[in-house]
Amino acid sequence: MSNIEKPAYPQTYEELLALATRQESVIKTLKSTLTFQQNKTREILYSIPLGLLVVNDQQRIEALNKLVEEFFGYQSEELVSQKISVLFPDVTRLEVNPKPVQVLGKRKNGETFPAEIFVNEYDSQLNFVHVQDITERARLEKLRQDFVAMVSHDLRTPLTSLRGFLTMVDEGAYGEISSQGHRAVERAQSSADLLISLVVDLLDAEKIENGDFEPEYQETTSGTVVDRAMYAIQGAAKAADVTVEKDVTNDVFWADEDRIVQVIVNLAGNALKFSPAGSVVTISAGLEGAGVVFRVRDRGPGIPKHLQSAIFERYRQLNQPKETKKRGFGLGLAICKALVEKHNGRLWVQSEEGKGSTFCFSIPLLDEKYRT
Secondary structure, eight states, rough: OOOOOOOOOSSSSSHHHHHHHHHHHOOOHHHHHHHHHHHHHHHHHHHSSSEEEEEEETSSSEEOOOOHHHHHOOOHHHTOOOOOTTOOOOOOOOOOOEEEEEEEEEOOSSOOEEEEEEEEETTTEEEEEEEEEEEHHHHHHHHHHHHHHIIIIIHHHHHHHHHHHHHHOOOOOTTTOOHHHHHHHHHHHHHHHHHHHHHHHHHHHHHHHOOOOOOOOEEEEEHHHHHHHHHHHHHHHHHHEEEEEEEOOOOEEOOOOOOOOHHHHHHHHHHHHHTTTTTTTEEEEETTTTEEEEEEEEOOSSSGGTTTGGSSTTTTOOOOOGGGOOOSSOOOOHHHHHHHHHTTTTEEEEOOOSEEEEEEEESSSSSSSGGG
């Protein structure tokens, strides 16, 4: 026999009435809780700082929040049950994609604007669509692109010509100049070099951000790239009264040789800027695991630990003592990081305040797809 206790059913009218009353109370409580949760959810949806659409599998709008109303100029009741194409004329069907997708939005008055949407699946029949009006961002991006184009076309060529002219003056192509004149020309050359390097950094940053750069792989050696970099910085090292030493094993690897030289020159140039006169900067390279690791070590002021990740951000420059403050856009390390990562490598820094810094980057020896 079963030991399961059978439920006690009401035996009288009074007991049945009491049970019905209790059930009615429970239902009322559940209904009140559900209403509260629905209102709370509606408040959250209306208050989040993004436009939000709920779209069904027929691509029709089921709900929207206040920001969507503001973006498009509609009232909520005007959009419910409408096709999503009413708001985004070029979109006939939404595809789930948590990454932002840029589309063209259309307001009630017919005006169009750039928008960004994130489509997330709620269930098999509903999608949540987050919407951002990126008009201001697009305007600023256009200004940035125009600025870079201006730098490229209106500054780079005349600066290069000016640098060449100064070199000819310094070499006596237009007659002998005094020692004081040579010093003045050297200062002008240094200023021209600085401007040219800033222009190059801007253009490199633009290429990398737009995805216009891919490494041109070739076989090279760690010794070759370090020697080329040291030759490029010898003038700056002399001017800074800093000795540059190397400790390199001549390992073969595949990479875009010019770009790896560019990374070393940039790191070594930074090391020279922040090294005290009479000190030593060391460039080392050697095989470690399945790659070559390069290190550039200086004896400068070092970098606080909590700021060591920030230095690789674009346009980010750390506060330095007045005597070591250098001019620039803060693009150099960001470009180095991007170039190294394009080679499937990694860039990092080891530093302690008052004890200098060592910038390191690794490059894989060889990727099979670049053998041919």
